[in-house]
Amino acid sequence: MSHTIQIVWFKRDLRIFDHAALSNACKRGPVLPLFIVDRQILRAPDYSSLHYNFVSEALNELRDSLRKMGLPILVLDEDVVSAFTHLLSVYGKIVVHCHEETGNAISFERDRHVRNWTREQGVELNEYPQNGVIRGLRNRDGWSRKWNERMDAQIIPIPEPAKAPELRIPGVSLPISSNLDLNQDFGNENKLLGGEKAARELLDSFLDSRSKDYEKLMSSPISAPHHCSRLSPYLAWGCISSKVVVQATRARVAELKAEKGGRSSEGPRLRSLTSFHSRMHWRCHFTQKLEMEPKIEFRCFNRSLDNLRSGTPNANLLEAWRSGQTGYPFVDACMRYLRARGWINFRMRAMLVSFAAYDLWIDWRFIKDFLAQTFIDYEPGIHISQLQMQSGTTGINTLRIYNPVKQGMDHDPKATFIRRWVPEIARLSTPEIHDWGTDTFLRPTADYPHPIVDHAEAVRLARQRFRDIRTSANYKSDSEKVRLLHGSRKPSTRRHRHPTHGKSKPSIAT
Ligand SMILES: Cc1cc2nc3c(=O)[nH]c(=O)nc-3n(C[C@H](O)[C@H](O)[C@H](O)COP(=O)(O)OP(=O)(O)OC[C@H]3O[C@@H](n4cnc5c(N)ncnc54)[C@H](O)[C@@H]3O)c2cc1C
Incomplete structure (x- = not known):
């Protein structure tokens, strides 16, 4: 008698602990874990070798963990719907289990195709939430309560070893990064191992x-x-x-x-x-x-701001920012560190974006993919929301403009970080480094540029442009739409629980 094969399609859920799809599949068995090398995702402009290497390490560990459960993972390197068609043709009866993914437009379309395909073929598809993101919401009413319910739910243990089906399709080994024509050159000094x-x-x-x-x-x-x-x-x-x-x-x-x-x-x-x-x-x-609102990947939260920074940015300014050559030592040190390590802390990310958005007046859409490639933790929903927030295009947040010199003095007072990452000026005194290029220390050097813009003047102009656009006909009503759809609510019943003293905590940043 042929069994229905329970396929667990691993995507951005490379683990076996607290894994709803795996656990439910194991209850029904036999189970076929599946990973598809999705070339569309790999070729996308927001993807890089940094991500792939992390994922490969995580996948190798996952392969071992599943093997211990008696479940060899099948790796396929083909279009996702073709892969499922192939599996259906050889096994006859399949059920697909996977997590709900909130990803970029490519993954959104891919998952839509898979959903349509399963419907057409009469294949059961089970998509499981894997965090506090709620599918199918119309607005944020009650969202915090639902988030808490998700976080309070029981942790799903690693399933008992399950029965694996006979392998009827030859899998492939995971291609090595250098054979995939990925965006390269980021995070070569990354110290974090996936898994x-x-x-x-x-x-x-x-x-x-x-x-x-x-x-x-x-x-x-x-x-x-x-x-x-x-x-x-x-x-x-x-x-x-x-x-x-x-x-x-x-x-x-x-x-x-x-x-x-x-x-x-x-x-x-x-x-x-x-x-x-x-x-x-x-x-x-x-x-x-x-x-x-998946469209925020390509357009501003507040539609009135869509053309605020219109036109292609000045290529020289963009390149100076990307390569850590702006003449603002702390900005350049942070950018160089990020490119080497594939990670930098929140405040420095915000400062880098603020510098591009206000000092250089570059639209967030021209830096989105580059930063996504450099962030080992690229998470589309956080990334896009934060980029827009730090560029002032949500319409519901106050402008946060960082002064790069002050940030340097506050967070690297002895300029040790700058000296490490901008060695061209390492021999200068600390005040000379922080005030690089200002009238106080005008010291030309062949190796390191003078500031490419005047921060004070650029910020004055940026604020003026925002003041002007805020008086435009639709700005206020567009902002109101954003607030209604996305703004955090003051939860009416159980507010965001304060883990240190059990009291409710005011709602978070919008
Ligand atoms: C322009 C910009 C882009 C960003 N892009 C990403 C991204 O692609 N992926 C990503 O995970 N984070 C992103 N962040 C948020 C934040 O910078 C990182 O989550 C954080 O630096 C990760 O380091 P950590 O795990 O040590 O964080 P911790 O400080 O230890 O925080 C714990 C966790 O909370 C979450 N978190 C922390 N800060 C934020 C925040 N401001 N917003 C939402 N979640 C947060 C992360 O999952 C993080 O792992 C971005 C921030 C900015 C300003």
């Missing part, structure tokens, strides 16, 4: 010790690499689930509170964990925006 084990170790070390001064040390590019959790690529590629991270954080908070008793020394630690917990909430909050 579930590394994710767990990072979570544990963060909750045990590294989070101690997280709140205080997250903003400087010198301290952030150690004191931030560094979980972002693992969450983005699904090596760990949001629920596991949130529940472990809440458990750690409870433990510290119990240990703390009357001691106030754990106060900063508890505040840090609260702050971290909020960010886990933000992650889904921002991804929810793309889920509800």
Whole structure:
């Protein structure tokens, strides 16, 4: 008798722990885990070898974990719908299990095709949520409550070893990065290895010790690499689930509170964990925006701002920014660090975008793919929402314009970070470095450019342009539409739970 084969299609969910699709498939067995090398995604302008290498490592570990469960993974290198057609033709009866993905337009279209194909073929398709993003919402009413329900749900254990079907299709080995014609040259000094084990170790070390001064040390590019959790690529590629991270954080908070008793020394630690917990909430909050309005990948949240920075940007300015040659030492140091490591902390990302958006007046759509390629943790929903927020195109957030010299003095007061990444000016004194190119220290050097724009003047002009557009006919009503669809609500019943003292916390950034 031929069995129905339960196919678990792995996408951005490269793990076996807390994995709804795998668990449900195993209950019904026999189970065929599947990974498809999706060339459309790989060729996309927002993808790079940095992502592929991380995913390959995660996939190798996943292959071992599944093998221990008696389930060899099948890797196919063909168009996704063709792959499923092929599987249906050789097995006769299949059910597909996968996670709900909130990705770029390519993955959105791919998943739509798969959905249509399963409908036409009468194949059962089960898509499971894997975080706090809710599919099919019309607005944000009650969203925080739903997020909490998702995070409170029971963690799904690793399934018992299951029966594998006879392998009737030859799989391929995962192609090596250099054979794939991917966007290259990013993150060559990346230190993060993909996989579930590394994710767990990072979570544990963060909750045990590294989070101690997280709140205080997250903003400087010198301290952030150690004191931030560094979980972002693992969450983005699904090596760990949001629920596991949130529940472990809440458990750690409870433990510290119990240990703390009357001691106030754990106060900063508890505040840090609260702050971290909020960010886990933000992650889904921002991804929810793309889920509800996929078009924000290509157009501004506030449509009145679509043509604000119209036209192709000045190629020289764009290239100077991309290559860390703007003549603003702290901006250039951050860009060079990012390109080498494939990661930089939140504040520095925001400053880099602010510099492109306000100082150079470059539309976020011209930097989106480049930054996506350089971020090992590229998560379309967060990335696009943040890019727009830091460029001022949401219409519901106040403009956040960073002064690059002040940022350098605040977060790299001794200029050690700048000296490491902009060696051309390393021999100068600290004040000379911070004030590079200003009238105070006009020191020409053949190796390093003078500032390519005057920050104060550029910002004055940018603010004026925003003031002008805000008086345009549709600006206010367009902003109101954004607020209604995407703005965070003050939850009416159970507000976002404050993990340190159980009280509700005001809603998060819109
Ligand atoms: C322009 C821009 C683009 C960004 N693009 C991405 C992206 O593609 N992928 C991504 O994961 N983060 C992105 N971020 C948010 C943030 O910079 C990173 O999540 C963070 O630096 C990751 O490091 P961490 O894991 O050590 O973070 P931690 O500080 O330890 O935070 C824990 C987790 O919370 C989430 N998180 C933290 N900050 C934010 C935030 N501001 N918004 C939403 N979620 C957050 C992440 O999942 C992160 O792993 C972007 C920020 C900016 C300004």
